[in-house]
Amino acid sequence: MNKRKDSVPETDPGRNIHFREGTLSAEPGLRCPSSFEQGFLYSIYPRAFSNEGTLDAVLPHLDRLVNLGACGLWFLPLHPVGLLARKGSLGSPYSIRNYQELDPAYGTVEGFARLVQEAHDRGLKVILDFVANHAAHDHHLLSSHPEYFHHDDQGHPTQRVSDWSDIVDWNFESPEVSDYLIQSGSFWMREVGLDGFRCDVAGMVPLKFWNRFREAIAEVHPEPFLLAEWQDALHHVSAFNASYDWHVFRTMREVAQGKASLSTLEQSFTDWTTNFPKRAIPLRFLENHDENRVMSYLNAKRLPAYAAVAFLSGGLPLIYNGQEIGAKHRPSLFEADPIPWEADYDPKVERTYQSIFELARDPLWGVGNDTVPFQLEGAFGIRRSREGALGVLLANMGTSPIQLTRPEPDRSWSVLLGPEEERFDLLPGEVWIGRSDR
The missing domain is CATH 2.60.40.1180 (Golgi alpha-mannosidase II)
Incomplete structure (x- = not known):
């Protein structure tokens, strides 16, 4: 059985920051598709987005999101969730049993394709979460090809992050693993017309895989968009268009809590421009599905300052479903936990985002370095x-x-x-x- 040889830190795996000491700042990096240069990326977790928890329930909201200023939709994973060792009653969407199937609870592949087409008709791009680091314990390949996965000293399937007990890590020393994952990504590009992927814990996966992945999906889509959940300047040379700016996010939250100075925040912005390739795009956010809601540490009066700085500073803005109306509760990843749209609705918060994203329609305030x-x-x-x-x-x-x-x-x-x-x-x-x- 294959035993672990890699050494990516176990703690906070999606938030490691690698500036590479400015060695890549002169690199051009990949050009961001123009469709992502104005507006914001809207993250949707269908299980939380509506009481129905389906893709069809997203359709009536497309016009609202376009009017607010969205340029694209990002769907959390939509695949069947593992049954073995699952967390909660429904399990995490990041514990995947089959990468080339859609969870029936969300709808059908044909229905997903219709939703993507409806989004495209409104000028919205659509990306899907892609989980290349790990799969569910009952992924169909684990029994037939155990060598595709990592095992501990006792021969049990294992994972690098001990808290992720519902998954097992892929073994990229088996070339068939890359082949399978690349086929899966290409499948969704072809079948539903996706425009790219948000790549989960991208730094825990070999960069050579992401380079191959990009080359493969570029054969299906002329200008694919790849977003890394990581912050590594090296990712932008040949694989990714954008990556999380964890540095700015964490510093802004600490400023709001009185734990960091404006000078520290100024440096966190400068760290991106002085260390990353010129065309590398930072994803700027105040919350996401892994973090507490911004309204848990800010009120509606203080929000405008933080939203303006985050979303008008040259990065690609991210809004997590419910954020735009002031939702305070972060939905569970493991249960049906619908957003209380009416109960949490705060017109002041909504007006804040409306005014900021109206400004962001001007290229002066759009994506750029x-x-x-x-x-x-x-x-x-x-x-x-x-x-x-x-x-x-x-x-x-x-x-x-x-x-x-x-x-x-x-x-x-x-x-x-x-x-x-x-x-x-x-x-x-x-x-x-x-x-x-x-």
Whole structure:
């Protein structure tokens, strides 16, 4: 039986950060498909999205998401979930029994294809979670080909992360493993017309696999989009278009909790631009399915400052289903736990996201690396530039009012959000955003 030889850390596996000490900052990196350059990526867990827990229940929401400013949908895994060692009554969607089947609880492959087409008709791209590191204990290949999986010293199927007791890790020393997973990814690209994948714990999988994976799906789709759940500059040279910016996320949360300074936040933004390939896109987020809701540590008054900084700073914004209306409870991955859309609805939160994503329709505030963070009189600032236009964002991320002077007074400013006066106050959570075309 195959025993483990790799050494990826067991703790916090999806959040390891590898800047490579700036050695890759001169690399161009992969170009991001233009369809992902404006708007936000909307993450959907169908089991939580509706009481029905089906893909058909997503259809009525497509127009709402387009109107809010979505450019793409990301579905958590939709495959049959393992029965052996499952967590909870329904199990984790990341414990997969068969990669080339759709869980009947969600619908049919044909129904998924219809949903993708409806999304495409509205200008939305669609990506699916792809789990290449591990599978369920009762994956159909484990009994017929045990050599495809890792085993411990006693010969039992094993996993690198002890808490993930419901899965077993693939063994990439068996070339057939890569073949099977690549066939599975290509299958979904062909059968339903996907535009790419979000790749679970990407750094726990050999990079040479992801390079092969990209080459294979590029034969099906002319411009596939790959998002890595990891933060490694090396991923962007030839495999991934975007990856999680865990560094900025964690620092922003610590600023909100009074545990980090604005200087630390400024450095976390700079760390991306000075270490990652030029066209590498950071995924910027305030929450996701693995993290507590942003409204568990911020209120509606302070949210605008954090949302503006996260989503207008040059990264691809991520919204997790329910976030847009102020949901406070993070749905369980292991049970039916529908989002209480009506009970949690907060019109102030909804208006915050509406105003920010309305601004994000302007290419000046869209995805790109033309971002310079700074501080001004107690405010955190983001400076954006594009084709001669300059945009400046000032946010009060603290808990006390601050007084500011409009930046660069020699410029003529159009105020997009906030006070019109030259000298003005910003209360906690408030934002000033201006644009200058000369």
